[in-house]
Amino acid sequence: MKVAPVSGLLYGAHVRANGIRQHYLRFGGAGPAIVIVPGISTTAAQWAFIAERLCVGHDVYVLDVRGRGLSESGPHLNYSLDACASDLVSFAEALEIGTYTLLGHSMGARIGIRAARWRPSSIRQLILVDPPVSGPGRRAYPSAIGPLLKLLHSASLGEADAALRSPSAPRWPEKHIRARAEWMHTCDERALVESHKGFHHDDIHNDLANLNVRTSLLVAGKGDVIRPEDEREIQRLLPSIVIRRLESAGHQMHIDDTEGFLSIVNDVLG
Secondary structure (H helix, E strand, C coil), rough: CCCCCCEEEEEEEEEEEEEEEEEEEEECCCCCCEEECCCCCHHHHHHHHHHHHHHCCCCCEEECCCCCCCCCCCCCCCHHHHHHHHHHHHHHHHCCCCCCEEECCCCHHHHHHHHHCCCCCCCCEEEEECCCCCCCCCCCCCCCHHHHHHHHHHHHHCHHHHHHHCCCCCCCCHHHHHHHHHHHHHCCHHHHHHHHHHHCCCCCCHHHHCCCCCEEEEEECCCCCHHHHHHHHHHEEEEECEEEEEEECCCHHHHHHHHHHHHHHHHHCC
8 A cells, every 4th residue: 555655744834924825835843944035927936845845953934025926915925025025034934933044036035035135034045946037137037927928817717737738838846837827817917027027226236245145046058048157146245155156957947856955955954
């Protein structure tokens, strides 16, 4: 008889922090805390497979950023980087997490940078996964907002599954196609638009130059988000940063090469 694998998921829950309802998933429950902050159109549920692997020896929280997943959304919300960073700081304080490692992917990494500058005493370590390095006077983020909004529209009609299997879509494993198709419709359109605009308006380089937190940068070798010249600039701004490249993966590196991604994360955690 086959025995079902034991899940590290403890529960999903909501907390009111920074004046809004924030949803999160918690895994493991013992050991140093890790807070995972997903990217622009990704939810906590889509990072559960990573949290399952990291929760052995760690207390892992995966956050739904405002306007995504089961966290609060709507026309009354501010979707700026500052608002999202304030959410993160307040979330950790409301749950009395104490000091924690912040693992942020793409937009989530930019949120982590801003939060770490504001609350360095709360963050034990910052792990930045392929954050957009666009900003004032810099080259544009390589992914336009149009295709993302088109996918959101498909998801709102219940057609995301077909869109994610089109010839132009990334060749992802089945479970990740299904997860994205299931959760994409929860993204607030204005949240996506405002966050994408923020990639070009917010100056995270100034934040990086003023960080006082142990920081690692994971770069996707097959992505075009962070180029070698960007790595050199970041190293100049924050000489203590540890930069690791995952040559086999694109921007969604945790999906493209899960084992390679986890190997690097576990190494920097150690």
